[in-house]
Amino acid sequence: xxxxxxxxxxxxxxxxxxxxxxxxxxxxxxxxxxxxxxxxxxxxxxxxxxxxxxxxxxxxxxxxxxxxxxxxxxxxxxxxxxxxxxxxxxxxxxxxxxxxxxxxxxxxxxxxxxxxxxxxxxxxxxxxxxxxxxxxxxxxxxxxxxxxxxxxxxxxxxxxxxxxxxxxxxxxxxxxxxxxxxxxxxxxxxxxxxxxxxxxxxxxxxxxxxxxxxxxxxxxxxxxxxxxxxxxxxxxxxxxxxxxxxxxxxxxxxxxxxxxxxxxxxxxxxxxxxxxxxxxxxxxxxxxxxxxxxxxxxxxxxxxxxxxxxxxxxxxxxxxxxxxxxxxxxxxxxxxx
Numbered sequence: 001x002x003x004x005x006x007x008x009x010x011x012x013x014x015x016x017x018x019x020x021x022x023x024x025x026x027x028x029x030x031x032x033x034x035x036x037x038x039x040x041x042x043x044x045x046x047x048x049x050x051x052x053x054x055x056x057x058x059x060x061x062x063x064x065x066x067x068x069x070x071x072x073x074x075x076x077x078x079x080x081x082x083x084x085x086x087x088x089x090x091x092x093x094x095x096x097x098x099x100x101x102x103x104x105x106x107x108x109x110x111x112x113x114x115x116x117x118x119x120x121x122x123x124x125x126x127x128x129x130x131x132x133x134x135x136x137x138x139x140x141x142x143x144x145x146x147x148x149x150x151x152x153x154x155x156x157x158x159x160x161x162x163x164x165x166x167x168x169x170x171x172x173x174x175x176x177x178x179x180x181x182x183x184x185x186x187x188x189x190x191x192x193x194x195x196x197x198x199x200x201x202x203x204x205x206x207x208x209x210x211x212x213x214x215x216x217x218x219x220x221x222x223x224x225x226x227x228x229x230x231x232x233x234x235x236x237x238x239x240x241x242x243x244x245x246x247x248x249x250x251x252x253x254x255x256x257x258x259x260x261x262x263x264x265x266x267x268x269x270x271x272x273x274x275x276x277x278x279x280x281x282x283x284x285x286x287x288x289x290x291x292x293x294x295x296x297x298x299x300x301x302x303x304x305x306x307x308x309x310x311x312x313x314x315x316x317x318x319x320x321x322x323x324x325x326x327x328x329x330x331x332x333x334x335x336x337x
Contacts, residue, residue, distance in 0.1 A: 001049045001050055001324075001327075001328050002025070002026070002045070002047060002048050002049050002050070003020070003025045003026070003048065003049070003050040003051070003052060003324060004025065004026040004027075004028070004045060004048040004050070004051050004052070005025060005026065005027050005028070005052045005053075006028045006030065006031060006032040006051075006052070006053045006054070006057050007028075007029070007030070007031055007032075007053060007054040007056060007057060007076075008027050008028065008029060009029070012313075012317060013027045015314075015317055016317060016321070019321055020321070020324075026045055026048065031053075031056045031057040031058075032051070032053050032057035032058070032059065032063060033063075034058050034060050034062055034063050035062045035063065035065075035066050046066065046067060046068060046069070047069050048067060048069060048070060049069055049070065049071050049072065050070070050071065050072040050073070050074060050324060050327065051067065051070055051072070051073045051074070052073070052074045052075070052076060052320055052324070053073070053075055053076070053082070053083075054075070054076050054077055055075075055077045055079060055082050055304070056082070057082060058082050059073060059082060059083040059084060059088075060084050060087070061084050061087040064084070064087050064088065064091055064093065070091075070093055071092070071093060071094065071327075072093065072094050072095075072096070072324075072327045072332070073088065073093060073094070073095045073096070074095075074096050074320050074323045074324055074327075075095065075096070075097050075098070076098060076316050076317070076320050077097060077098060077307075077316075078097055078098055078099055078100075078101070078102070078208075079097070079208055079209065079235075079236055080095060080097050080208075080336050080337075081208070081209045081210070081236060081238070083095055083337075085336070085337045088337050089337055093337075094327060094332050094335060094337060095335065095336050095337035096323040096326075096327070096332060096333065096334040096335050096336065097334055097336050098315075098316050098319040098320060098323075098334070099155070099319075099334055100155045101307075101312050101315040101316045101319055102156070102306075102307045102309070102312040102315070102316075103154075103155035103156045103158070103159045104159050105306070105307060105308075105309045105311070105312040106156045106159075106206075106234050106306045106307060107156050107159035107160045107162075107163060108163070109234055109260065109302070109305070109306035110156075110160050110204055110206075110232055110234045110258075110306065111160070111163050111164075113232050113234070113258030113259075113260065113300055113302070114143070114148075114202060114204075114230070114232055114258060115143075116258065116300045117230055117255075117256045117258050117300055118140050118141055118142075118143055118230075119140035120137075120138045120139075120140050122300055123137065123138060123297065124138050143164075143167040143168070143169055144167060144168035144169065145168060145169070145170070146169050146170070146201040146202065147169065147170040147171070147172060147199055147200050147201050147202075148160075148164045148169050148170070148171055148172070148200060148201065148202045148203075148204065149171075149172045149173070149174070149191075149196040149197065149199070149200030149202065149203040149204070150164075150171060150172070150173045150174070150188075150204055150206060151173075151174050151175075151193075151196070151203065151204070151205050151206065151207060151216070152174075152175060152205060152206035152207030152235070153173045153174075153175040153178075153179070153182075153206075154175075154206060154207070156206045156234075157173070157175070157206035157207075158182065158186070160204060160206065161173065161186050161188050162186060165186060165187050165188070171186075171187070171188035171189070172188070172189055172190075172191040172195065172196045172199060172200060173188050173189070173190050173191065173196075174190070174191060174192065174193050174196050175190070175207075178190045193221075194224060197221055197224040197225045198224055198225070198226070199226070200225070200226065200229060201226060201229055201230070202229065202230045202231070202232065203217075203225065203229065203230070203231045203232070204231070204232040204233075204234075205217070205231070205232065205233045205234070205235045205239050205240070206234070206235055207235060207239065208235070208236065209235070209236035209238045209239055213238075213239055214238050214239070215238070215239070215240070215241040215244075216239045216240070217231065217239065217240045217241065217244070217245075218240075218241035218244045219241065219244040219247065219248075221244075222244055222245070222247075222248035222253055222254060223253065225248075225253065225254070227252065227253055228252070228254070228255035229254060229255060230254065230255050230256045230257065230258065231245075231254060231256075231257050231258070232257070232258040232259075233257070233258075233259050233260065233261055234260040234261065234306040235261065236261055237259075237261040237262040237263040237264070237265055238263055240263070242262065242263045242289055242290065242293060243289065245257060245293065246289065246292065246293055249293075249296060249298055249299070254298075255298065256298040256299065256300070257298070257299050257300070258299075258300045259299065259300070259301050259302075260301075260302045260303075260304055260305060260306040261304055262290050262293070262294075262301070263290070264290060265290070265303075265304060319334070
């Protein structure tokens with residue numbers, strides 16, 4: 001089985017090479033090129049059987065058509081919205097993800113964003129570096145006694161709940177499925193979406209991006225939230241309607257946002273290319289809108305970094321290797337398609 005890896009760092013290449021029993025794998029540091037996007041890049045060998053990518057590689061129908069022997073995709077991520085699953089099903093290509101490499105890692109980053117906002121850490125650092133400190137402007141609030149609404153009670157959401165309960169917070173949770181035993185064990189309560197939005201001082205998102213969850217939080221949802229509430233998103237940018245988010249911040253309906261992801265976040269890296277390509281008004285609008293959002297003092301943004309701990313990165317590779325071996329043995333695991 002010949003495997004091609006994209007978005008691979010030097011240390012990952014060494015780690016994988018030492019552990020792969022297959023024929024010599026193909027490695028590329030950049031993203032997987034999409035023949036339909038017109039981006040010049042070295043293509044993966046057409047005869048590969050398996051493909052491993054991270055979230056910035058778009059596995060489109062055109063990509064699949066350019067790889068006639070492809071039978072398996074192992075994404076090195078929990079999310080899989082960068083892969084055209086319908087096209088994979090049509091071509092009989094199996095897809096596996098890494099479902100639980102970073103429940104504690106992403107949860108810890110979520111709480112880090114919350115603490116930055118609740119105690120105005122980023123403003124404090126900026127004031128000290130600027131040589132002017134105004135403690136009145138830096139007054140924060142305690143987490144103890146506050147209500148946090150957790151949307152999505154999977155591996156990451158549950159870890160967030162554990163940490164929040166350690167801070168003495170009240171926890172409301174929303175999920176399509178409920179586990180009363182877990183709620184009793186960890187001391188949280190399930191609630192409907194309207195109740196969660198209305199009663200939460202902080203709302204944090206921990207669910208996948210699908211057609212049903214796209215723009216899960218929009219104008220109507222922000223209007224139902226407490227005035228001055230905070231939102232945190234360490235999942236996928238498309239869960240939040242960015243226009244509605246900017247409006248809610250400008251009106252004061254929201255008190256702030258802690259974001260590790262954005263809609264169209266790839267455009268932040270590709271702004272120069274945008275100017276060199278045929279005019280795409282919507283893509284340009286998205287790039288400008290994100291710049292406006294990130295310039296706000298009530299927004300804390302990290303660059304899709306919640307997963308990025310040394311331990312989590314190793315776990316990602318270990319699970320990816322296990323996924324490849326399981327497929328090779330004819331017993332694929334962690335399948336999403």
